[in-house]
Amino acid sequence: MPRLIVIRGVDEGKQFELAGGVTVGRHSTNAVPLHDTQVSRRHLEVRVGASGYELHDLGSGNGTLLNGQPVQVAPLRSGDAITLGQTVLMFTVGHNELPGAANELTEKVRLQARPEQDIASAIVRTVAADVGSQILSRPAAATDWLRARLASLAALYETAEIISHILDVDQLLNTVMDLVFKSVEADHGCFMLRDETGRLVPKAVRYRAGVNRQEELAVSRTVVEHVIKEKQGVLVSDVYADDRFRGVESLHRHNIREAICVPMKGRREVVGVLFLDTQSSLKQVVSRGLDVSKFTEDHLHLASAIAHQAAIAVEESRYHEALVNAERLAAVGQTIAALSHHIKNIMQGVRFGADMVRTAIKDDDRDLLAKGWKLVERNQNRIDDLILDMLSYSKEREPAVEPTDLNKLCEDALDMVRGRAKDRGVALDWHPGTGVAAVPCDPEGIHRAVLNLVSNAIDALEDRPNAKLAVQAILEPDGAWAKVIVLDNGPGIPAEKVEDIFKPFVSTKGSRGTGLGLPVSRKIVREHGGDISVQSVVEKGSKFTIRLPMRSAFAGDINGTGVAPPLPPSED
Numbered sequence: 001m002p003r004l005i006v007i008r009g010v011d012e013g014k015q016f017e018l019a020g021g022v023t024v025g026r027h028s029t030n031a032v033p034l035h036d037t038q039v040s041r042r043h044l045e046v047r048v049g050a051s052g053y054e055l056h057d058l059g060s061g062n063g064t065l066l067n068g069q070p071v072q073v074a075p076l077r078s079g080d081a082i083t084l085g086q087t088v089l090m091f092t093v094g095h096n097e098l099p100g101a102a103n104e105l106t107e108k109v110r111l112q113a114r115p116e117q118d119i120a121s122a123i124v125r126t127v128a129a130d131v132g133s134q135i136l137s138r139p140a141a142a143t144d145w146l147r148a149r150l151a152s153l154a155a156l157y158e159t160a161e162i163i164s165h166i167l168d169v170d171q172l173l174n175t176v177m178d179l180v181f182k183s184v185e186a187d188h189g190c191f192m193l194r195d196e197t198g199r200l201v202p203k204a205v206r207y208r209a210g211v212n213r214q215e216e217l218a219v220s221r222t223v224v225e226h227v228i229k230e231k232q233g234v235l236v237s238d239v240y241a242d243d244r245f246r247g248v249e250s251l252h253r254h255n256i257r258e259a260i261c262v263p264m265k266g267r268r269e270v271v272g273v274l275f276l277d278t279q280s281s282l283k284q285v286v287s288r289g290l291d292v293s294k295f296t297e298d299h300l301h302l303a304s305a306i307a308h309q310a311a312i313a314v315e316e317s318r319y320h321e322a323l324v325n326a327e328r329l330a331a332v333g334q335t336i337a338a339l340s341h342h343i344k345n346i347m348q349g350v351r352f353g354a355d356m357v358r359t360a361i362k363d364d365d366r367d368l369l370a371k372g373w374k375l376v377e378r379n380q381n382r383i384d385d386l387i388l389d390m391l392s393y394s395k396e397r398e399p400a401v402e403p404t405d406l407n408k409l410c411e412d413a414l415d416m417v418r419g420r421a422k423d424r425g426v427a428l429d430w431h432p433g434t435g436v437a438a439v440p441c442d443p444e445g446i447h448r449a450v451l452n453l454v455s456n457a458i459d460a461l462e463d464r465p466n467a468k469l470a471v472q473a474i475l476e477p478d479g480a481w482a483k484v485i486v487l488d489n490g491p492g493i494p495a496e497k498v499e500d501i502f503k504p505f506v507s508t509k510g511s512r513g514t515g516l517g518l519p520v521s522r523k524i525v526r527e528h529g530g531d532i533s534v535q536s537v538v539e540k541g542s543k544f545t546i547r548l549p550m551r552s553a554f555a556g557d558i559n560g561t562g563v564a565p566p567l568p569p570s571e572d
Contacts, residue, residue, distance in 0.1 A: 002053065002093035004046070009087030010035045010526050018093075021047040023058070024084070028398050035398070037529030037549060038062050038085030046091070051075065053093065055082065078171045092168055108214075109190055109202035111221040125297050127304050129231040129265040169193070169317050173204035176310045181206055183302065184260075185294050186276040188217045191264070191310065192224065193272035200224065200272065211279075219275050223261045227273050233262030233307075235300045258295045262304045264311035271314050274307040346386070349379035386516070399442035399527050401552050406436035406473045406482055409443055413451040414471060421458050426467040435475035439482045440552035441528055446484075449521035449532070453486040453544045456517060460490035460542070475550075481530070484546040493536040501534070521546075528552065 002018040011034055016022075022031035027041040034043075040060040047054045053076040057064040065083035066074050082089040173191045180189060190205040207213050220236075227234060236259045259277040263270045278294045356372025359365070414430055421428055454471060461467035470487040493501065502518050522532045529549045536542040 002091075004032055004082075004089045004091055006034075007081075007088050007090050009085070011087065018046060018053075021045060024089070025058075026398075032089075033398075034085075034087050035527045036085040036087045037552070039087060043084050044082075046076065049075075052077075053091070055091075060084065078168065078175075093171060106190075106202045106205050108216045109192075109205060109219055110216050111200065111219055111224070123226075123234045124237045125235040125300055126230075127233040127262070127297075127300050129233070129263045129270070129304070129308075169314055170203060172313050172317060173310060176306060176313070177204040177206050180274070180276070180303070180306055181208065184276060184299055185278070186260075187211050187278045189274070189276045190217060190219070191272055191274055192219065193264075193314065194270075203272075217277075220259070220261075223259065224273050224275070227261045227263050228270055231263050231265060231270060233260070233300055233304045235260050235295055235297065237295060260295055260300055260303050262300070262307045264307045264314065266308075266311035266315040268315060271311050271318075274303055274310065276303060343383075343386075346379050346382050349382075350376055353379065399445055399524075401440050401442055401528075403438035404441050404443045404446070406439045406441075406446075406484065407432040409447050410450055410471055410473050410484060413447055413454055416451060417454055417458055420455075421469065424458060424462045424467070426458050426461045426469055429468060429470040431470065431472040433473040433475060435479070436473050436482050439548060439550065441548050442524075445524040445527070446546070446548070449524050449546060450484055450486070452517040452521045453484075453532075453546070457486055457488040457490065457542070457544075461488055464490055480550055482548045482550055484548075486544045486546075487541065489541040492538040492540055492542055493534070494538055495536075498534055498536060502532075 004016045004018065004024070006012050006014045016032045018031075023042050023045045024030055024032040024034065024039075025041050025043040026034055026036065026039045030042065040058070040062070042058050043060040044058055044064050045056045047056055055064070055066060055071060055074050055076050057072045062085055063070050065071070066076075067081050068083070076091050076093075078092045080091045082091060173193075177189060177191065180186070185208075186206075187208050188206065188211065191203045192200040193203050195201050202217075202219075205217065207217075223234060223236060259275070261273055261275045264272040264274060276295075276299075353372045353375030356368055356375065360367075360369035360372055410432075411430065414428060418428065450471075454469065457469045461469060466489070468489050470485075472485045472487075474483050474485070475481075476483065502522050518532075525532050525546055525548065529552065530547045533545045533547070534542060535545075
């Protein structure tokens with residue numbers, strides 16, 4: 001399935017499967033919505049053309065780069081990097097999704113039954129499995145013909161970087177097979193890869209133009225198993241002229257005069273084989289002369305070099321896939337463990353409160369009943385907060401931006417924590433700012449982010465002498481950004497743990513925290529095109545800064561507020 005993978009930006013790690021033409025942009029109605037304020041509402045479109053997928057810039061305000069070059073319309077190849085705003089997308093597509101793909105040819109590949117006769121009598125030439133890597137590392141040692149072919153395969157080396165980015169093995173092998181057919185005059189060709197069970201599966205099947213695509217491609221199981229077992233490539237030739245080939249029935253019955261089969265030996269193991277053949281009738285062979293061969297020993301060496309390169313790429317692709325799956329499983333495991341820990345702590349509080357309620361009812365103790373019920377309610381609220389944080393962290397949401405008085409927003413957040421701050425002996429110091437009466441932001445989201453920061457600061461200041469929390473709203477001198485600064489004189493955060501506090505389920509509050517408050521807050525602010533930064537000194541205190549752009553990409557021109565309009569893409 002063709003897809004776009006976000007490899008850099010706010011949405012890093014997301015993948016979008018493409019079904020036909022799709023639009024990419026900031027607006028939620030796009031098939032590929034991005035939370036990047038430098039991306040236009042409808043930035044670009046990926047279309048399916050006659051020759052493949054194409055990129056079309058839709059008059060975006062900041063333009064589109066394809067592999068670092070500005071483009072308006074351009075064809076897409078798997079592995080291409082698309083840059084729009086601060087986001088980089090990688091386009092990848094399996095070969096079976098390409099227009100005119102020859103994937104149906106895999107159904108025509110048949111492994112023929114092993115004949116009784118030994119394969120050794122049918123082999124004309126052999127080559128060691130490591131010859132391919134030797135040729136690639138020392139091309140000067142090759143023959144004149146092979147050096148010329150290696151020069152013609154410059155495209156193979158040029159695509160090495162692209163191959164390293166291709167996640168789909170089928171697409172990778174089809175790219176290599178295209179290069180094979182440019183350099184070797186084969187009638188048919190295919191890669192055969194071992195699957196998890198060891199079974200050989202045909203991939204990247206090619207028939208040369210003019211060859212009957214309805215006929216089966218006969219691949220001799222005898223030859224393939226010999227190549228894999230002995231780890232050496234073979235050239236089988238002159239099947240009509242040599243009695244040694246009569247035992248290899250699959251070769252003779254399907255009129256194959258010459259065949260090359262080489263192992264795909266990577267760094268660790270043989271992952272499959274590359275098979276090429278030419279097919280001729282007896283009449284064609286006689287008219288051409290039995291001494292005329294399409295395949296030579298040089299072709300065998302070249303095929304070995306290409307198969308070696310393909311094998312390494314397949315190994316790397318499989319390794320990457322296994323690594324990604326392992327990371328996903330580890331992330332799921334860590335998430336479940338963290339949630340289990342938090343829920344267990346909350347439920348302990350619920351059970352303790354319930355026990356107090358039962359005892360109070362039995363003894364008709366109203367004071368104990370009130371305390372027990374208060375404990376149950378408090379833990380119920382903690383469950384609600386945990387669920388809300390989980391939904392906020394996982395749900396995609398475009399900010400509902402409107403002109404917002406940042407001073408009033410901060411005052412409301414402080415009013416909600418004054419009682420808790422007083423109980424814990426924390427002095428609040430509020431400094432309203434100028435020029436922040438109409439900041440374009442989602443008031444609900446930013447209010448929650450500010451509340452999280454001041455709540456965390458109060459928790460950190462518990463039992464600290466002369467505990468003080470200062471909050472300030474300001475507009476930067478150039479008028480481009482508004483900021484909310486939350487400063488405390490608490491215990492501070494060690495430098496090596498500063499980045500960890502923004503990771504999900506990492507909490508310094510022990511059983512009191514969900515570990516989602518700061519990640520959720522940063523996500524909300526980043527959705528606005530801003531960010532949260534932190535500076536901290538152990539035993540001195542911490543300073544958290546929310547930074548919001550005054551030119552919001554999610555709001556139009558706010559007349560009469562002094563707020564500059566966003567960069568207007570032509571299609572907005």
